[in-house]
Amino acid sequence: RVEASGRHDLAGVHVVVTAGGTREPLDPVRFLGNRSSGRQGVAIADAARARGAEVTLIAANLEIPEPVGCEIRRVSTALELQQAVTDAAQGADVVVMAAAVADYRAAGVSETKIKKDASDSGLTLELVRNPDVLAGLGHAPHDGMLLVGFAAETEPDDERLLDLGRAKREAKGADLLVVNRVGWTEGFATDENRVVVIGRSGEIVTRAHGTKRSVADDILDVVVLELATAAA
Numbered sequence: 610r611v612e613a614s615g616r617h618d619l620a621g622v623h624v625v626v627t628a629g630g631t632r633e634p635l636d637p638v639r640f641l642g643n644r645s646s647g648r649q650g651v652a653i654a655d656a657a658r659a660r661g662a663e664v665t666l667i668a669a670n671l672e673i674p675e676p677v678g679c680e681i682r683r684v685s686t687a688l689e690l691q692q693a694v695t696d697a698a699q700g701a702d703v704v705v706m707a708a709a710v711a712d713y714r715a716a717g718v719s720e721t722k723i724k725k726d727a728s729d730s731g732l733t734l735e736l737v738r739n740p741d742v743l744a745g746l747g748h749a750p751h752d753g754m755l756l757v758g759f760a761a762e763t764e765p766d767d768e769r770l771l772d773l774g775r776a777k778r779e780a781k782g783a784d785l786l787v788v789n790r791v792g793w794t795e796g797f798a799t800d801e802n803r804v805v806v807i808g809r810s811g812e813i814v815t816r817a818h819g820t821k822r823s824v825a826d827d828i829l830d831v832v833v834l835e836l837a838t839a840a841a
């Protein structure tokens with residue numbers, strides 16, 4: 610394998626990466642969020658830039674510093690992320706959906722802080738579905754654009770985990786799907802990751818583990834191969 614410093618194999622390629630986790634407001638002071646720090650997505654953006662790509666990073670509430678040399682578009686909610694990705698994907702060669710996008714948002718956002726009532730014993734929130742950004746891109750014609758999705762799963766069984774990834778790739782129309790096991794102690798806030806990349810026939814294209822940066826480079830190796838195959 611070639612050293613990262615010597616590679617310039619994404620020169621002239623426009624890569625859009627989403628990273629982080631969306632936040633869905635409930636009222637002016639509260640939101641529904643998730644534990645995604647943005648580390649894996651930022652590592653992909655950074656690695657792609659180092660390999661010569663023109664990178665647009667759609668950054669959703671990153672808990673880590675933004676990478677240098679990338680065009681950054683900051684978003685917070687799933688709807689904002691959808692708008693930013695739809696814009697950035699125009700003319701992009703690769704879209705990598707590493708962000709954890711909220712599946713639901715509040716049916717209505719309160720203009721004022723939601724107050725407790727002395728007599729209540731609980732609170733029921735009404736949520737509505739957010740659009741599936743990846744599936745939206747995957748189901749629209751996207752000739753010449755490689756679409757890479759992620760799957761965050763807590764399934765402990767390896768074979769069942771892969772099957773969940775295969776089903777997600779199929780359902781969303783992604784070209785590649787990166788299966789990532791997450792849990793109370795796995796996936797988030799660490800600098801290490803372990804993933805399996807699934808291809809169009811449900812086959813395992815590669816397995817990668819190590820730092821999020823090295824996993825990013827392994828995923829980009831697959832992207833480079835796919836772009837070369839598509840161009841041939």
Ligand code: CTP
Pocket residue numbers: 687706707708709710711712739740741742743744757758759760761762777
């Ligand atoms: N995703 C998206 N829009 C959403 C939800 C997810 O684009 N509203 C994308 C994520 O960025 C990721 C992929 O879809 O690339 C899979 O996300 P994940 O949460 O693992 O899967 P879901 O399809 O949302 O299924 P579930 O959460 O029910 O497992």
Ligand code: CA
Pocket residue numbers: 710711712
């Ligand atoms: Ca989800």
